[in-house]
Amino acid sequence: MGFESFGTVSFTAEAKVADFVTYLEQGKVMATQCKNCGAKYFPPQMDCPRCLSTDAEWFEVKGSGKLITYTTVQYGPSGFENDAPYTLVIVDFADGLRIFGRLSRDIKESDIKIGMDVKVVPVKLADDRISYEFQRA
Numbered sequence: 681m682g683f684e685s686f687g688t689v690s691f692t693a694e695a696k697v698a699d700f701v702t703y704l705e706q707g708k709v710m711a712t713q714c715k716n717c718g719a720k721y722f723p724p725q726m727d728c729p730r731c732l733s734t735d736a737e738w739f740e741v742k743g744s745g746k747l748i749t750y751t752t753v754q755y756g757p758s759g760f761e762n763d764a765p766y767t768l769v770i771v772d773f774a775d776g777l778r779i780f781g782r783l784s785r786d787i788k789e790s791d792i793k794i795g796m797d798v799k800v801v802p803v804k805l806a807d808d809r810i811s812y813e814f815q816r817a
């Protein structure tokens with residue numbers, strides 16, 4: 681399974697990191713770490729822009745992170761028109777990993793707090809598509 685089944689709108693089917701989608705289907709949100717310099721990447725990438733190594737390995741994003749900032753989208757861009765409103769967040773995890781994504785609709789906007797603990801989990805979308813979102817930890 682490649683990137684054609686990822687997210688609401690896919691922009692590419694082929695990628696070095698297509699295994700990301702297979703991992704989501706297995707219930708895991710994965711990031712990559714450069715084996716040469718140790719840099720961690722999400723979205724995952726197999727080529728390290730820091731040291732130019734192409735030797736990376738996958739690791740699972742576990743535990744909770746802290747919500748750094750968020751915004752609620754009222755008018756979605758092309759492909760997401762019917763999804764709005766939805767909330768986008770940036771979350772810091774303890775090991776220097778920073779992840780951008782959607783907050784679960786189960787969390788009301790009035791309950792969102794900067795610094796709150798959230799975890800990242802795979803979610804099934806319509807039409808057999810898959811993505812990830814942040815939920816209360």
Ligand SMILES: [Zn+2]
Binds near residue numbers: 715729
């Ligand atoms: Zn590197």
